[in-house]
Amino acid sequence: MAQPAKRAQPSPGDRVGFLLALAGGLSVRNFNRVLEPVGLRSRHHSVLVAAAESGGMSQRELGEFLGVDPSAVVALVDDLERAGLVRRDPHPDDRRTRLIVLTRKGSQVYRKTAALAREVDAELLSVLTAAERKTLEELLSRVVSADPPPDR
Numbered sequence: 001m002a003q004p005a006k007r008a009q010p011s012p013g014d015r016v017g018f019l020l021a022l023a024g025g026l027s028v029r030n031f032n033r034v035l036e037p038v039g040l041r042s043r044h045h046s047v048l049v050a051a052a053e054s055g056g057m058s059q060r061e062l063g064e065f066l067g068v069d070p071s072a073v074v075a076l077v078d079d080l081e082r083a084g085l086v087r088r089d090p091h092p093d094d095r096r097t098r099l100i101v102l103t104r105k106g107s108q109v110y111r112k113t114a115a116l117a118r119e120v121d122a123e124l125l126s127v128l129t130a131a132e133r134k135t136l137e138e139l140l141s142r143v144v145s146a147d148p149p150p151d152r
Helices: 012-038 042-054 059-066 069-084 103-124 130-145
Strands: 086-090 097-103
Touching: 012 042, 012 059, 012 103, 042 059, 042 097, 042 103, 042 130, 059 069, 059 097, 069 086, 097 103
Parallel strands: none
Antiparallel strands: 086 097
16 A cells, blocks of 8 residues: 655755745635635735835836746736736836836725735634734744845
8 A cells, every 4th residue: 555645854954944935835825716706816916915005116116025027027017907906107206117006996906805815814824823823923024024134
């Protein structure tokens, strides 16, 4: 009788990154599943978050914020623009630059997808106590805000 395949275990030095990647993958899969009826994916929601929280961001800034290639940003913004969720407005100080801003419909969809994101997070983290969830969020926020790490 064949033994079930075991998930590869990383070496101790790689463990945190490996576990973060697994947790991130679970979160993205679950979020994409609940976003499917809305016609969006998690990466679209990330653009909506950036536009909502910034009040408008250039495509270059979006790429830096999301950590993705500029060509991927163009495709995401094109998708959202076709859906009527964002528009490209002229930058007030640089006429070569367009700011990606939410439309009224985009603001409504953003509120809906943000609520869905909170539900997915709650489901994923339901194995933790409230105090553990708070600690995890604080620690991850510190790690993310320290990128790039300080010079040593």
